[in-house]
Amino acid sequence: MGITLDKISKSYGKIKALSNISFNVKPGELFGLIGPDGAGKTTLFRILTTLLIPDEGVATVAGYDLVKDYKNIRNNVGYMPGKFSLYQDLTIEENLHFFATIFGTTVEENYQIIKDIYVQIEPFKHRRAGKLSGGMKQKLALSCALIHKPKVLFLDEPTTGVDPVSRKEFWEMLKRLQQTGITILVSTPYMDEAALCDRIALIQHGKILEIDSPKMIVKHYPKPLYNVKAHNMYLLINSLNHYEHKHSVYPFGEFIHYTDSRKDFNPDDLKNYLEHENLFHVEIETTTPTIEDTFMELAK
Numbered sequence: 546m547g548i549t550l551d552k553i554s555k556s557y558g559k560i561k562a563l564s565n566i567s568f569n570v571k572p573g574e575l576f577g578l579i580g581p582d583g584a585g586k587t588t589l590f591r592i593l594t595t596l597l598i599p600d601e602g603v604a605t606v607a608g609y610d611l612v613k614d615y616k617n618i619r620n621n622v623g624y625m626p627g628k629f630s631l632y633q634d635l636t637i638e639e640n641l642h643f644f645a646t647i648f649g650t651t652v653e654e655n656y657q658i659i660k661d662i663y664v665q666i667e668p669f670k671h672r673r674a675g676k677l678s679g680g681m682k683q684k685l686a687l688s689c690a691l692i693h694k695p696k697v698l699f700l701d702e703p704t705t706g707v708d709p710v711s712r713k714e715f716w717e718m719l720k721r722l723q724q725t726g727i728t729i730l731v732s733t734p735y736m737d738e739a740a741l742c743d744r745i746a747l748i749q750h751g752k753i754l755e756i757d758s759p760k761m762i763v764k765h766y767p768k769p770l771y772n773v774k775a776h777n778m779y780l781l782i783n784s785l786n787h788y789e790h791k792h793s794v795y796p797f798g799e800f801i802h803y804t805d806s807r808k809d810f811n812p813d814d815l816k817n818y819l820e821h822e823n824l825f826h827v828e829i830e831t832t833t834p835t836i837e838d839t840f841m842e843l844a845k
């Protein structure tokens with residue numbers, strides 16, 4: 546029970562939030578939507594969870610048509626919106642019971658599905674949701690999104706504003722959840738999380754740039770990429786930016802990621818140029834593009 550989208554478009558007045566979006570998420574797949582703020586991720590989630598109607602295009606979720614079968618979609622999907630979705634004045638336990646009740650089920654009936662996640666916040670079950678840490682809110686929101694045993698789970702930036710340890714734990718949880726057969730569509734602006742998905746779609750300005758597995762998506766990087774290092778990073782980046790043959794220059798950890806506009810680029814030419822610019826200890830070596838490099842290049 547996956548997801549299919551065919552030429553979905555949506556505008557808010559003059560703003561084209563989504564433009565001709567087509568892709569499939571296979572049943573049981575963990576699929577990532579990767580893009581910066583304003584790329585259109587939330588709009589896409591709201592359409593797929595039947596909270597917004599697209600201007601154009603058709604889509605199915607868990608085998609149901611977005612418009613015709615919207616009630617079935619609502620009963621069969623779990624949605625964890627990016628903005629906090631819980632009732633702040635209700636306790637952990639009350640929030641969970643509330644979500645179970647509106648879906649016509651009970652916490653006891655489906656406890657097995659959330660047990661792994663819920664046991665971590667159960668000791669605080671009488672605490673109001675408004676008083677929880679980011680990581681605890683996130684676990685509660687996920688428990689609430691799962692309590693009616695959905696076939697498809699939508700997670701909109703679930704780790705934004707969450708500390709690195711909780712982020713890591715969250716992704717371990719998602720992987721375990723995936724083993725139960727649920728289809729997961731998750732959005733994130735973090736490229737390290739993209740690498741943990743089965744497949745990813747890179748999205749910007751409402752358009753899909755590329756879709757592939759994290760391993761294969763970097764093969765879409767169109768040029769040889771180089772790590773460049775020298776004694777003074779500030780001078781290095783300035784000099785590279787002024788080099789007439791530069792195609793792209795991005796700081797990347799202890800290196801600058803550099804591509805050249807020429808087909809017959811010889812790194813020795815660049816080295817000579819940089820040494821003329823008074824840079825010492827210049828090192829240039831080829832490197833493998835990351836998902837972030839690929840995104841930056843395709844988004845140009």
Ligand SMILES: Nc1ncnc2c1ncn2[C@@H]1O[C@H](COP(=O)(O)OP(=O)(O)OP(=O)(O)O)[C@@H](O)[C@H]1O
Nearest residue numbers: 557560561562580581582583584585586587588589
């Ligand atoms: N209700 C609205 N009215 C007008 N414009 C909107 C509305 N909602 C979103 N937009 C615009 O549509 C575009 C896509 O927004 P959307 O929220 O879907 O992106 P996003 O990738 O989820 O980003 P973010 O993480 O910032 O929410 C943006 O340019 C945004 O400003």
